[in-house]
Amino acid sequence: MIGLPAKERAMSETVAEVTIFERIGGAETVDRLVEAFYRRMDTELDARRIRLMHADDLSHTKAVLKRYLTEWLGGPKLYSVEKGHPRLRQRHMGFAIASPDAEAWMLCMRGAMAETIADEAVRSHLDDTLTKLAYWMRNQPDAPEGTQTWKP
Template sequence: MSGETITLYEAIGGDQTIRALVRRFYQLMDELPEARNCRAIHPADLSGSEHKLYEYLTGYLGGPPIYIEKYGHPRLRSRHFGAAIGVAERDEWLLCFSRALTDTVTNPKLREIIWPPIERLAHHMQNREEQA
C-alpha cells in the first residue's frame, strides 16, 4: 500500500465504523440530558434520521455517494430550515458527534482530520440567533 491514497472512509474502517458512529451519535442524543434541545428538534423515531446521516457521512468521508444518488445534492441547510437550530442545538449536536467520534474512531489523528469540517458544518446549519 505504499504511496496509495485511501479515503477517510477507508481509513476509519468503512461501512462498519460509519454505522457504529451514527448509531452511537443518536444513542447519545437520546440519552444525554445535556442534548435535550437538539433531541427535541428531531422526530420521536430517530431511525429515519439515523439512516440519512449514515448515507450522508458515507459519501462525505469518501465512501460510496449513496445519499447523493438517492436525494441529489445534500442542500443540508435548506433541508433543515424547518428545524430551529440555534446555538444550544448546534452545540449539543456537536457534543454528541464529538463523543460518538471518540467512541468509534480509535485513531486520534483521524479524529483530528474529521472534526474541523464537521464543526464548520454544524455552524453552517445554525439558522437562528439567540434572543438577547
C-alpha cells in the first residue's frame, strides 16, 4: 500500500479479499469436487491401490475431506474445530504412500477439478499446490523402475 495515493490506498483497504472458497462457488462446489474425486477413485484403474486404502463406505471420509477442503480453501473453519491441526502427514502414516500413489491421487483430483471448477487460474493454482502436498505425503521409497510393489 505504500506509494499509493491516499484515495487509492483507502479504497484498496476497504475491498475484502475474495477467498478461493468463494471464488470457486463455496460449499456446493466443494461438495461436488469431493464427490467427483471419490467417483474417480472408484473408477480409475490407476487409482485401485489408493482406493484400497479407504473403507468400503466412503461416507465418513467424504465428510472429513469436505470439511478440510472448505477450511483450507478459505471457507468456514469446519475441520480444525473438530480435529485440531490437520497434521496430514502424521494422519496418513498408517498407509504406505509412494510416488505412484501421489500420482493416482492427483489423477483423481485433477479430473474432479476439471469437472467442478470453471476458473482455470484457480484450477492451475490448486493443481500446483495439491501436487506438492500429494508428493509431501509420501512415506515410502519408490520402487525401482519396472518393478511392482503391490498386487491389485
